[in-house]
Amino acid sequence: MSLIVVGSMAFDDIETPFGKSNRIVGGAATYIAWCASNFTEVRQISVVGGDFPSEELNALRDRGVNLEGVQIRKDEKSFYWAGRYHMDMNTRDTLVTELNVLGDFKPVVPDSYQDCEFLMLGNLAPSVQLSVISQLKSRPKLVAMDTMNFWMEVALDELKELFTKIDVLLVNDSEARQLSGEFSLVKAAAAIANMGPKYLIIKKGEHGALLFHGNEVFFAPALPLEEVFDPTGAGDTFAGGFIGHLAKTRDISFNNMKTAIIVGSAMASFCVEKFGTQRLREISHQDIHERLHQFVELVNFDIALV
C-alpha cells in the first residue's frame, strides 16, 4: 500500500480577493503528500533549493513521508510561482514563474521505492514524468498523472507518449477541450480515451469532477462552501485523496474509483478553506470522516426504480 508521488515542491505568493499570502510553501507534490499521507505511506520524488525550509521537510517526515527521492540543491533556489485570483476564484493570472531548480530536474528513483504499487505523477514536464516511469523495474498496479495546458502547447508529443503508459489522466475541463478539440465533455472524454488513458478525470473546480471509463461515467460535486479562501493546490489535493484512497484500499475497480473521487473532493474542500497547505496540516481523521459524511448527505437519494 505504498505510493510514489512525483512533482514540484515550491514557494508560492498568492493574492486572492480575501488577502495576500506571503511567500508560502506550495507545489503539486507538497499538496499531494500532505493529503495522501492521511491514507497511505508516501515516497516523494522532487527537487528543492537550499532556501527550502528544513522544518517543512521535517513536518512531512513526521507524517511518514519518505523524502529519500527529494534532491536538495544547496546553492540553488526552489521553484517560485506568484499568482492572483479573480473575483470568481475560478480564473487566475500568473504574475511570476521562476523555474530555478526545476529547470533541469533529473529525477532519480531510489532503490527503496522500486516495490511501490501506486504512482502519482503530479503536474510537471512530461519528460520528467516519463523518466520516472522508465526507471521503475516493474510497472505499478496503477499509474495516474496530472498535467496542464502549458505542456499541451510545448510538449504534446511527449504527453501523447505518456498517455499510452498510464492508467488515469487528470485534467480540468478547459484542458480536456483543448486536448480533444471537442466542446462537449462526453465527446472530449471519448477522444482522450482513444489516446490511451483507460480512466479520465475531468476536474471542474467548484462544479465538481467527472470520471469516465469506457461507457461508464461518475460525477462528484464540490462541497458548496460559504467561502473559497484560496483555490491553490485544490486539484493536487484532489489527486492526493484519489490516489491515496486507492493505495490504502488496493482496489482499482471502477466502483472503488467512485469512492476515491469522493475522497479527493472531500480533501479538496478542506484545502481551499485557508491559504496554502495550512488547512491540510490541521485536519484530523475525524474531520475527514465528518466531511465524507457531508458528501453522502449531499448526493445520496432514494429512488424506487420499479
Add this chain to the structure above:
Amino acid sequence: MSLIVVGSMAFDDIETPFGKSNRIVGGAATYIAWCASNFTEVRQISVVGGDFPSEELNALRDRGVNLEGVQIRKDEKSFYWAGRYHMDMNTRDTLVTELNVLGDFKPVVPDSYQDCEFLMLGNLAPSVQLSVISQLKSRPKLVAMDTMNFWMEVALDELKELFTKIDVLLVNDSEARQLSGEFSLVKAAAAIANMGPKYLIIKKGEHGALLFHGNEVFFAPALPLEEVFDPTGAGDTFAGGFIGHLAKTRDISFNNMKTAIIVGSAMASFCVEKFGTQRLREISHQDIHERLHQFVELVNFDIALV
C-alpha cells in the same frame, strides 16, 4: 394528487449553433405541463391568442391536461419570443419579445381547480402569480414558484410579497446572486431563506442544481450529454419533473424533495436533446425509468464510514 400549473403558452423562434427552429410552440407552462403530466393530473392556467394551434391544445388534453383555466382570445396573438444561443449554450440573447395576450393577462382559477394540493407558478409577472394564490380558497399543500432576473428589476416588491406566501423558490445561480447580493451560493441561499422561501432550488444549467433547506443541502448533477441541442425550456421541464414527482407521491419531506430534484434533472436532460417540446412528447415511461437509473449510476457510491 393534482397540480395547478400557471405560466405562459407561447411561440418561440430559437437559433442555436446546431440550427434554427421555425416558429414552434413553447412557454413555461407548456413545458411544465408536458413534463408533469407524466406523473400527475395537471390543471393549466394560461392565455393564448387565436393563432395558437388547436392541435397543440388537443395534444395536451390527450395527456390528461385540464385546459379549463386556459383563456383563448380569438382576435389576439399569442406571446412570442425569439432568441439566439451562444456557442457555450449557457448564455443567450433575446432577439424579440412580443407580450401580446400576456400583456394584460388576468388569470381566473376555475372552481374545479380549487381542491388542488400542489401549485406550480411558472415564470410570469409576479402580479399574475399573486393573483392565482389569492384566488385559492384553501392554501395548497405546497406552492413552488419560478421567476427570472427581469422581475427582480421591475417588480421586486411584488416578488418579496410572493416569497412570504410560497414554499419553494426556483432561480438560477446568477439570479440567486442578484437577489441576495452574495457571490457565494451558500451565503445567497441563507439570505434568500430570510426573505421567506423555506426551500430554495438554485439551477446551474449543465452544472446541475442545488436544494437548500435550513442547514441541509442536496446536489443533483446534470446528465453529461454528447450534445445539448436546445436548452430552451430545460428549467421549466426541471420544475415540472420536481413538482410532478411531489404531486404524485404527495410526500413533501426533504428526503422526497431530493428524489424530486433528480426526477427534474432527468426530465430536463430529455428536453435539451431536441428543439422545443419535441423530445418530451416522444418519451415513454420506460425511457424515464432508464434515465433515472442513469442518475443512480452517475452519483451513487459506496463508502464505509466507520
